[in-house]
Amino acid sequence: MxxxxxxxxxxxxxxxxxxxxxxxxxxxxxxxxxxxxxxxxxxxxxxxxxxxxxxxxxxxxxxxxxxxxxxxxxxxxxxxxxxxxxxxxxxxxxxxxxxxxxxxxxxxxxxxxxxxxxxxxxxxxxxxxxxxxxxxxxxxxxxxxxxxxxxxxRLLPGVMGSVHSGEEESFSEGLLEYPHYTRPAEWEGRDVPSVLLSGHHQDIARWRHEKSIAVTRAQRPDLWAAYEQRP
Structure with missing residues (x-):
């Protein structure tokens, strides 16, 4: 439809x-x-x-x-x-x-x-x-x-290329999204965080969650307060 x-x-x-x-x-x-x-x-x-x-x-x-x-x-x-x-x-x-x-x-x-x-x-x-x-x-x-x-x-079936594209976005779990990086791994003296190059999926997931928390606390204290009160 x-x-x-x-x-x-x-x-x-x-x-x-x-x-x-x-x-x-x-x-x-x-x-x-x-x-x-x-x-x-x-x-x-x-x-x-x-x-x-x-x-x-x-x-x-x-x-x-x-x-x-x-x-x-x-x-x-x-x-x-x-x-x-x-x-x-x-x-x-x-x-x-x-x-x-x-x-x-x-x-x-x-x-x-x-x-x-x-x-x-x-x-x-x-x-x-x-x-x-x-x-x-x-x-x-x-x-x-x-x-x-x-x-x-963008949320309608088939619009986004991956069915997982919307699952880790800002607000999807009450937090803002974690930072993103791509090539080159080193740019103007700034390195991509080593955990993202490690291939360890659990470590990467943990790092991303921690960064989401840090960004939310810094940028949107109102969202962070609501997130802390979630059951």
Missing amino acids: TWQADILTLFPDMFPGPLGYSLAGRALENDVWSCRAHDLRPYGRGRHRALDDTPFGGGAGMVMRPDVLDHALSDVRGSRQCPVIYPTPRGKRLEQKDIERFSQGDGVVILCGRFEGVDERVLEKHAVEQFCMGDFVLSGGEIPALALLDGCV
């Missing part, structure tokens, strides 16, 4: 964008997944196809209308039971476990917001899942949508 991504956006030409290249691009050509970008503008109201209006209670900016987005979501989603996702700074942080869950279904619908945001009522009606990429603000949901889709597509 082809994994289907439907994106509702004011800028459909942004898709597939970078996802048309490399692993995701080959998978797209081979019908492992499909990418359908739907222009929100035709769903707008009135002669000017208005998508937004002023916020109740006052304040700067405009809010995307619930009636417009409800029509678009109902039309695009149809009878599919796939997740509907809204990238937003007010959402919970997107994690690898979420990516894995999305990739195991038959696809996703992503609503890319603009302006000040989306009327809360349409999010409630469609049980929209809200996620953020980090503690920063972007102009819209398109770039987060691309990142989310890239994370999902």
Whole structure:
């Protein structure tokens, strides 16, 4: 079954964008997944196809209308039971476990917001899942949508060259990934750690695990604290 991504956006030409290249691009050509970008503008109201209006209670900016987005979501989603996702700074942080869950279904619908945001009522009606990429603000949901889709597509069967490629990546066990080395073994006075040249698989696995711990403690103390609390 082809994994289907439907994106509702004011800028459909942004898709597939970078996802048309490399692993995701080959998978797209081979019908492992499909990418359908739907222009929100035709769903707008009135002669000017208005998508937004002023916020109740006052304040700067405009809010995307619930009636417009409800029509678009109902039309695009149809009878599919796939997740509907809204990238937003007010959402919970997107994690690898979420990516894995999305990739195991038959696809996703992503609503890319603009302006000040989306009327809360349409999010409630469609049980929209809200996620953020980090503690920063972007102009819209398109770039987060691309990142989310890239994370999902690479996990689809047959996309990565090896079935083991995703097993030792960052976040797969709650730790960041260990450092990597390749040829030449000596470069500008810097040597590859000797254990990686030893051929002793148990020693290599132990070294990599220790390095994952060290990197996580140094770079992401929040992840390390969560890892220490695991049962």
